Amino acid sequence: MTIWDLHCHPASFGGRTPEESMAELVKLADRMGVERLCIYLSTLAHTDPTADQLRQHNDYILRCVNHFAHRVFGFVYVNPNHVQASLDEINRCVRDGPMTGIKLWVARRCNDAAIDPIIERAAALKAVIFQHTWLKTGGNLPGESSPMDMAVLAARFPNVPLICGHTGGNWEIGVRAMRPFPNVSVDLAGSDPTAGFTEMAVRELGARRVIYGSDTGGRSFSSQLAKVHGAAIPDEARQRIFSENLKEMMLPILRAKGVRL
Amino acid sequence: MNARQVILDTNVSLSRYPFRRLPLDETPKLVAKLKQHKVTRALAGSFDAMLHHDLGAVNERTARECKEYGGGILAPVGCVDPTQPDWREELRRCHEAYRMTAIRLHPNYHGYTLADSAARELFADAARRKLLVQIPLEMEDERTLHPRLKVAPVDWRPCAELAAVGPTLRLQILNCRLFPAIKAKNVWFDFSMTEGVHGIRRLTDSVGTSQVVFGSHAPFYYWESALLKVTESGLDAAALCETNARRMLGELP
Numbered sequence: 001m002t003i004w005d006l007h008c009h010p011a012s013f014g015g016r017t018p019e020e021s022m023a024e025l026v027k028l029a030d031r032m033g034v035e036r037l038c039i040y041l042s043t044l045a046h047t048d049p050t051a052d053q054l055r056q057h058n059d060y061i062l063r064c065v066n067h068f069a070h071r072v073f074g075f076v077y078v079n080p081n082h083v084q085a086s087l088d089e090i091n092r093c094v095r096d097g098p099m100t101g102i103k104l105w106v107a108r109r110c111n112d113a114a115i116d117p118i119i120e121r122a123a124a125l126k127a128v129i130f131q132h133t134w135l136k137t138g139g140n141l142p143g144e145s146s147p148m149d150m151a152v153l154a155a156r157f158p159n160v161p162l163i164c165g166h167t168g169g170n171w172e173i174g175v176r177a178m179r180p181f182p183n184v185s186v187d188l189a190g191s192d193p194t195a196g197f198t199e200m201a202v203r204e205l206g207a208r209r210v211i212y213g214s215d216t217g218g219r220s221f222s223s224q225l226a227k228v229h230g231a232a233i234p235d236e237a238r239q240r241i242f243s244e245n246l247k248e249m250m251l252p253i254l255r256a257k258g259v260r261l
Numbered sequence: 262m263n264a265r266q267v268i269l270d271t272n273v274s275l276s277r278y279p280f281r282r283l284p285l286d287e288t289p290k291l292v293a294k295l296k297q298h299k300v301t302r303a304l305a306g307s308f309d310a311m312l313h314h315d316l317g318a319v320n321e322r323t324a325r326e327c328k329e330y331g332g333g334i335l336a337p338v339g340c341v342d343p344t345q346p347d348w349r350e351e352l353r354r355c356h357e358a359y360r361m362t363a364i365r366l367h368p369n370y371h372g373y374t375l376a377d378s379a380a381r382e383l384f385a386d387a388a389r390r391k392l393l394v395q396i397p398l399e400m401e402d403e404r405t406l407h408p409r410l411k412v413a414p415v416d417w418r419p420c421a422e423l424a425a426v427g428p429t430l431r432l433q434i435l436n437c438r439l440f441p442a443i444k445a446k447n448v449w450f451d452f453s454m455t456e457g458v459h460g461i462r463r464l465t466d467s468v469g470t471s472q473v474v475f476g477s478h479a480p481f482y483y484w485e486s487a488l489l490k491v492t493e494s495g496l497d498a499a500a501l502c503e504t505n506a507r508r509m510l511g512e513l514p
């Protein structure tokens with residue numbers, strides 16, 4: 001099986017520099033059979049980053065990408081509370097740089113139309129659009145999107161491919177919230193390896209809309225790989241989830257950048 | 262990891278999780294998965310013990326299920342609730358009637374803490390009977406619990422003191438997300454919920470290399486998670502998969 005990981009945070013790997021952290025991340029990826037890694041964020045500290053902080057995060061990821069271009073894809077961190085700064089960062093890191101996706105986290109809920117210029121710019125560049133979502137029993141952060149917020153965004157952009165990060169964590173609800181929106185794929189990363197998650201996602205959305213990711217270093221590779229290795233699904237579906245879906249989603253921007261796999 | 266390495270899984274559960282069906286929640290299916298991966302023994306509690314009042318019936322079913330469908334690898338683990346009337350009879354049956362070597366407690370679902378006197382009495386009795394006492398700190402991530410049944414994780418901190426009840430008390434903490442600073446020869450941890458970069462190494466650093474044992478929390482979790490963690494850790498697979506657990510069970514010196 002070829003495995004690409006949609007969701008990694010090299011900064012949790014404890015090196016003194018981005019290059020050292022990446023080296024450690026790649027060492028573990030090799031051990032676990034993961035070929036390519038999508039990376040974003042330099043720390044998990046800035047949930048509502050300023051324009052300066054966005055640049056710092058993205059500079060860190062640019063260094064990682066520059067040293068491990070054959071293994072990683074960088075996603076630019078953006079914040080809908082700073083739309084112009086976000087557009088500038090998309091231009092700097094994706095249009096004029098090597099990055100291939102955008103990461104939206106917990107600064108502002110994605111049901112809010114303030115996010116639209118960011119989605120439009122990313123879509124125009126064919127960048128992969130990743131939006132974190134959770135639906136926590138104890139309540140979300142104020143700016144944290146739920147899968148139901150994601151549904152509102154998905155309805156506004158029916159022709160733009162979007163990724164629902166974490167499938168909302170409470171995946172039985174998240175899968176259902178995404179079901180009516182064929183433009184949305186779900187990310188398996190960053191929740192406990194609760195048995196049945198992947199089977200339900202495949203049953204309700206089809207294997208083409210399900211993407212493996214780990215959220216390592218917040219998580220291990222192992223618990224997240226197990227969601228796919230351990231699922232009772234056909235091997236063809238497993239391969240789709242492990243890499244083919246992400247590959248297909250990324251192919252247009254890779255072609256546009258002249259990257260050959 | 263050596264392909265011939267056998268595994269002693271200290272953390273599986275039978276019957277139905279209260280809030281969803283799981284792909285392997287029928288015992289023969291779980292046993293087939295375990296055998297496929299060279300599990301030669303698994304300590305099997307019951308999901309029923311979380312919320313059922315009639316623990317006598319739960320324990321009887323667990324013992325029977327292991328005998329009838331356990332394929333020779335399931336060792337039944339009973340549950341005792343020390344806040345219930347006549348709980349000592351439940352403990353006696355676990356030990357004498359069902360020949361169990363371990364009990365599994367659910368203090369957070371049964372409404373007591375490890376510091377309560379009821380818990381201490383149970384620990385003392387379990388120690389006299391040389392039963393291993395397993396305590397899952399939680400059964401599911403708090404963030405995904407059913408909104409009408411929010412159960413906070415067990416506070417592990419009294420464990421450090423309980424470990425001193427006597428050298429014959431053997432405690433095993435299951436489903437622990439933390440890296441507790443307990444170094445005691447009679448307290449063990451499984452790594453079913455251990456996460457993050459080099460998670461198992463962090464756990465062995467904090468509780469001791471000999472105190473960490475294999476636990477999958479299957480069928481609630483995909484069983485493969487625990488197996489892959491052994492590979493990812495790069496640590497001594499024989500110790501993590503087998504010998505530490507056999508020492509915990511008193512089978513190796």
Ligand SMILES: [Zn+2]
Pocket residue numbers: 007009190215218
């Ligand atoms: Zn993440």
